[in-house]
Amino acid sequence: MKRLWMLMILSAMALALAATMPRAKLNQENSPNSPVYTSDGHLKFPIQYREWVYVTSGIDMSYSANASIDRSMFDNVFVNAEAYKAFVQTGNWPDKTMLVLEVRNAGSKSSINKTGHFQTDEILGREVHVKDEARFQGKWAFFNSEDGVIGKLLPREMDCYSCHEKHGAVDTTFVQFYPTLLDIAMKKNTLSADYLKEEAGK
Amino acid sequence: MKRLWMLMILSAMALALAATMPRAKLNQENSPNSPVYTSDGHLKFPIQYREWVYVTSGIDMSYSANASIDRSMFDNVFVNAEAYKAFVQTGNWPDKTMLVLEVRNAGSKSSINKTGHFQTDEILGREVHVKDEARFQGKWAFFNSEDGVIGKLLPREMDCYSCHEKHGAVDTTFVQFYPTLLDIAMKKNTLSADYLKEEAGK
Numbered sequence: 065m066k067r068l069w070m071l072m073i074l075s076a077m078a079l080a081l082a083a084t085m086p087r088a089k090l091n092q093e094n095s096p097n098s099p100v101y102t103s104d105g106h107l108k109f110p111i112q113y114r115e116w117v118y119v120t121s122g123i124d125m126s127y128s129a130n131a132s133i134d135r136s137m138f139d140n141v142f143v144n145a146e147a148y149k150a151f152v153q154t155g156n157w158p159d160k161t162m163l164v165l166e167v168r169n170a171g172s173k174s175s176i177n178k179t180g181h182f183q184t185d186e187i188l189g190r191e192v193h194v195k196d197e198a199r200f201q202g203k204w205a206f207f208n209s210e211d212g213v214i215g216k217l218l219p220r221e222m223d224c225y226s227c228h229e230k231h232g233a234v235d236t237t238f239v240q241f242y243p244t245l246l247d248i249a250m251k252k253n254t255l256s257a258d259y260l261k262e263e264a265g266k
Numbered sequence: 267m268k269r270l271w272m273l274m275i276l277s278a279m280a281l282a283l284a285a286t287m288p289r290a291k292l293n294q295e296n297s298p299n300s301p302v303y304t305s306d307g308h309l310k311f312p313i314q315y316r317e318w319v320y321v322t323s324g325i326d327m328s329y330s331a332n333a334s335i336d337r338s339m340f341d342n343v344f345v346n347a348e349a350y351k352a353f354v355q356t357g358n359w360p361d362k363t364m365l366v367l368e369v370r371n372a373g374s375k376s377s378i379n380k381t382g383h384f385q386t387d388e389i390l391g392r393e394v395h396v397k398d399e400a401r402f403q404g405k406w407a408f409f410n411s412e413d414g415v416i417g418k419l420l421p422r423e424m425d426c427y428s429c430h431e432k433h434g435a436v437d438t439t440f441v442q443f444y445p446t447l448l449d450i451a452m453k454k455n456t457l458s459a460d461y462l463k464e465e466a467g468k
Binding site: 114117118120121123125127128133138140142145148168170175176177178179180181185227231233238240241243259 | 316317319320322323324325326327328329330335340342344347350370372376377378379380381382383384385386387429433435440442443445446448449461464465
């Protein structure tokens with residue numbers, strides 16, 4: 065009987081512990097998949113982003129026809145799983161969305177590869193686009209991380225803000241280049257008025 | 267006192283229920299991230315693969331120097347999360363690993379994009395490389411899925427088998443093109459003898 069009691073007390077303790085877990089998960093500030101800031105307003109870079117949901121990749125993409133490219137680069141986009149799930153349901157990004165853009169060197173002619181490009185371990189850049197409605201004017205902010213540890217807040221005057229606001233298909237993000245998400249946005253009618261006007265005018 | 271008893275009994279029941287969950291998870295046949303076969307030996311295509319862990323992308327990769335390419339194509343590789351975690355720990359793929367290769371059309375000059383390529387919603391191919399030690403000669407098999415529903419087993423005589431066995435850096439897989447995994451394989455000493463010999467001979 066004593067052992068049964070002990071087992072039940074242990075069970076109750078374990079259950080009480082387990083019961084605290086969902087609450088901790090909902091506490092966005094403590095979740096590693098939510099933005100965490102430094103005391104001076106920068107972003108702790110989400111180092112686990114490669115385990116997030118993959119959005120898309122591009123190569124040598126430029127918004128200028130005269131871009132001179134001396135080396136080929138891939139860009140890969142990832143999003144935290146919570147934001148991805150919300151987008152699939154609603155066609156829009158929830159508060160605390162984080163999109164990570166990773167730029168990688170494009171290698172060629174290695175091992176048995178003869179043509180085309182593959183991705184190498186050389187990371188050439190990392191940016192994070194964060195939605196934090198209460199924190200940022202325009203709801204979103206960009207951070208650039210050179211070291212993969214801290215993301216430096218990019219000033220609101222930079223072109224990336226106005227360009228994303230004007231041309232982003234959904235909520236200042238380039239969903240027009242996200243093949244599995246564009247279709248969802250179309251079905252949920254969340255494409256921005258500016259984007260629809262731009263596409264109609266072509 | 268009665269309520270405390272009830273609480274403890276419920277706790278014990280809940281805990282007993284929770285204790286069965288890890289076992290259910292280990293029952294690979296019931297997990298949607300493990301291979302499931304049709305009665306005629308083909309594979310049920312893992313439709314949720316875009317939510318798996320992203321491995322890498324390439325563009326227009328060919329193992330022949332004379333490959334003629336009339337259109338650009340991206341290839342994206344994904345792996346089930348259980349296999350990814352095991353690889354990070356051991357540098358090798360566990361039984362029931364599934365690697366999905368998705369080939370997508372590479373678009374250009376759309377929206378504000380002027381140069382380079384982005385991925386479109388046009389899927390040009392899907393292949394699955396499955397490790398199932400008890401089932402396949404050589405432990406692995408390839409499946410090709412045209413419809414994204416069923417993966418047709420590719421015969422063992424096809425070149426993909428011998429090429430992967432001879433040139434794959436780790437356990438018949440092309441980890442030499444997987445930027446975040448190659449480093450792990452090097453540290454864990456899991457690169458194949460043939461691959462190391464090939465690299466040393468260059």
